Amino acid sequence: MAPRYNKYSDIKEVEIENYLVKRIKMMGGEAIKFNPHNNRGLPDRICFIPGGLVVLVELKRPGQRPRKNQERQLQFFRKLGFQATWADSYKRVDKLIDWIKDYMKNHRMGFHVEHVCFRRDCVLRRTEK
Numbered sequence: 001m002a003p004r005y006n007k008y009s010d011i012k013e014v015e016i017e018n019y020l021v022k023r024i025k026m027m028g029g030e031a032i033k034f035n036p037h038n039n040r041g042l043p044d045r046i047c048f049i050p051g052g053l054v055v056l057v058e059l060k061r062p063g064q065r066p067r068k069n070q071e072r073q074l075q076f077f078r079k080l081g082f083q084a085t086w087a088d089s090y091k092r093v094d095k096l097i098d099w100i101k102d103y104m105k106n107h108r109m110g111f112h113v114e115h116v117c118f119r120r121d122c123v124l125r126r127t128e129k
Contacts, residue, residue, distance in 0.1 A: 011089075017044060017059045020093045024049070027100070031057075041069035043077070043084060051104055057096070058086035 024031040029049040036042040043056040056077050058066050066074065066086050077084035083103075087093045 011062050013059050013061045016061075016087060016090065016093060019090055020045060020047075020057060020059065020087065020096075023093060023097050027097070039073075041067070041073040043070070043073065043086075049100055049104065051107075053100065053103065054082055055096070055100065056082055056084040058084075060086060060088040062089050064088055 021031045024047050027049060029047055031045045031047045034042045034044060034046055043058040045057045045059065047055040047057060049055065056074070058070050058074060060066065065071075065088070070086075074084040074086065085096060087096055
């Protein structure tokens, strides 16, 4: 459950970022911090979700929007076929998590690999969770 806050309170971007990381880890995924040395505007986190879903997320303080260069980067990743979005509150992070769960359910991504073999006669078996 998201922490409660007044919309006028002084919530920092890092608090929302930590909340996103915690929620993604609860799903069994990983939210890795982008470290853009030469490319300004890259999203803050790249989230790897079990089943092969990748979501790029730009985090902001409550009430702020991505800058123009950040919005351009999000659009670029969307054109490449990735899911790219931004969040400025705990509520938006919760909505993103709900969307990810719906996406996984509708695309049957909730599976794990039991056996992987690179021989020609082996079959990759998937089991639904």
